[in-house]
Amino acid sequence: MTQTIVTTETPNPVAPARRGAMHTLSILVTNEPGVLMRICQVFSRRGFNIDSLVVSEGRNPNFSRMTIGISGDPQGLDQIIKQVSKLIDVIHCFEHTSDDSVTKEMILIKIKCSPEDRSQALQITEHFDGKTVDLTPTSMIVMITGDSPKVDAAVAMFSQFEIIETVRTGKVVMARGEQAT
Known part of the structure; x- marks a missing residue:
């Protein structure tokens, strides 16, 4: 019987196919209805797929933190960050890498x-x-x-x-x- 050794370097056979490079964004927003929908529309219009999304209230209940894992063309990422940052309910939007987070x-x-x-x-x-x-x-x-x-x-x-x-x-x-x- 052959034994398979799986490491963190082994590709995941059950992982979904991803389009483009993976990016992680952290977005601080006001805790208001409809904010998530407006942010998702920015990604959709630019052809980015949201692979993971975590939203939770911050220490101050007036604000929420969104952590969004996205995939898509890296050339459009700066434009997305700028467009998201311009939304009225967004305090700030940053991309994070493994080096800085x-x-x-x-x-x-x-x-x-x-x-x-x-x-x-x-x-x-x-x-x-x-x-x-x-x-x-x-x-x-x-x-x-x-x-x-x-x-x-x-x-x-x-x-x-x-x-x-x-x-x-x-x-x-x-x-x-x-x-x-």
Whole structure:
């Protein structure tokens, strides 16, 4: 029997096909209805696809932080940032790279897992610094956090089991050091 070794360098066979380069934007907005729709329209008009989206209220309830993972033509990115920044409810919009920020995701993976296979599933969970958040006699839910390649690699490893369901957050990003996000 051939054993497959999956690392963070291994392409994810279940990852969606992406068009163009990947970018992560952080947008601080006023916490008002309709802001998300107006921002999404800017991306749509420019032919960028939103791959992940996380929106949450900030420390001040009058403002929300949007972290948007997008793919598309990198030449149009500066124009998108300028157009988003001009929207009335946008305080600021920045692109973040791995050099200037910390980026993480979380995934919940529910697998069918018999008691005989449980130790192998727990070893995979431990390898990815994950946590078991639910356990039944026939299934388990595992939580993995990390950067996108780590999350992709974990999904690939758990695919040896029957994956019942996955729920994945989008990227969350925070600028390194004293720089504002």
